[in-house]
Amino acid sequence: MSNAEIYEVFEHVHQNPEISLEEYETTEYIFNFLKERGFNPIKFKNVTGLYCDVGDFSADSLKIGVRADIDALWQEVNGIEQANHSCGHDSHIAMVIGAMLKVKDEVLVNKGVRFVFQPAEELGLGAKKVIEEGVIDVLDYMFGIHLRPIEEAKDGYASPSIEHGASGSVTFKIVGHDAHGARPHLNHNVIEIGSDLLNMLSSIHVNPMVPSSIKMTKFHAGGKSLNIIPGSAEFGIDVRAQTNEVMTEIQERIKEILESISELYDVRIENLDMHAMVASQSDNDAIDILRSAIIDTIGPDKLLDPIVTSGGDDFHFYTVENPKLKGAMIGLGCDLTPGLHHPYMKFNHDSMPVGSAIIYQAIMNAE
Known part of the structure; x- marks a missing residue:
């Protein structure tokens, strides 16, 4: 050879x-x-x-x-x-x-x-x-x-x-209704929902002795017509944790947050997929x-x-x-x-x- x-x-x-x-x-x-x-x-x-x-x-x-x-x-x-x-x-x-x-x-x-x-x-x-x-x-x-x-x-x-640590992704779609830009009271702006979601993700606290991170890496909302308030968007989250146990804990917390988002804003969470590679x-x-x-x-x-x-x-x-x-x-x-x-x-x-x-x-x- x-x-x-x-x-x-x-x-x-x-x-x-x-x-x-x-x-x-x-x-x-x-x-x-x-x-x-x-x-x-x-x-x-x-x-x-x-x-x-x-x-x-x-x-x-x-x-x-x-x-x-x-x-x-x-x-x-x-x-x-x-x-x-x-x-x-x-x-x-x-x-x-x-x-x-x-x-x-x-x-x-x-x-x-x-x-x-x-x-x-x-x-x-x-x-x-x-x-x-x-x-x-x-x-x-x-x-x-x-x-x-x-x-x-x-x-x-x-x-x-x-x-290696455990690494995972969470993908989903928030589904609501679009509304006219002049009538913001008729829907929930999914961009604002996404902003709230970011803040809620930052409130997830796990054992600080175990390295971990949660980052939104995909947020697709809106289209060519800027006078439409978007009601739906696609999201992606990258999750990292040095142990499998902390990865499981983070995934469960994300599920709880999405359930709260759905109830609070009367929107549906569709196509939820949670995947992780083990540590x-x-x-x-x-x-x-x-x-x-x-x-x-x-x-x-x-x-x-x-x-x-x-x-x-x-x-x-x-x-x-x-x-x-x-x-x-x-x-x-x-x-x-x-x-x-x-x-x-x-x-x-x-x-x-x-x-x-x-x-x-x-x-x-x-x-």
């Missing part, structure tokens, strides 16, 4: 981004790339993405999972709305395939590795859909990797776990394996402590929904700026062979 193949995969996926649940060409590319190199990949039956086994999957073998997320974001880049790999998933694919190519040359005794190329991480749905495919049940360990912003990890350093529940044994892999690959002086971040990742559904599965994610330093999800995110591409080598070493160290 040469580093050139890591860069080849990265460049192709980077130039051909696809959004969540539409990763058709990405799936085909990975499938064909692996087939051409002697692997036997298997596409998922009910969703985009695929997996591929290497080594021994007999009943008493140690079974290790390695995940790469494959979807891109949809955002404006240079004035154009488009799919864009600004979260590093293109590099994750490249690093995992690099590790696969290296593992392929090894004789794995009583050990099997399942490489999972997962869709729809950005929607927080992909891990659950992979679980539904039934390919996680047999695994003992699950490892992942993610590029980290320069504030969390400088280039050349790596962490044996990323302790990490990393396993100490998995962290120890990744820690030793980092030390073996780049040395103890480049080893970081576990990274605690308010960002989220649906990787943690694997371990939360499968308590016997031991999982953790590598946090890879790569001088990433200005930040994840920034439309012009950039990082040191020479970090990818390092990340790939850490994944490989973790597979070899697992026992």
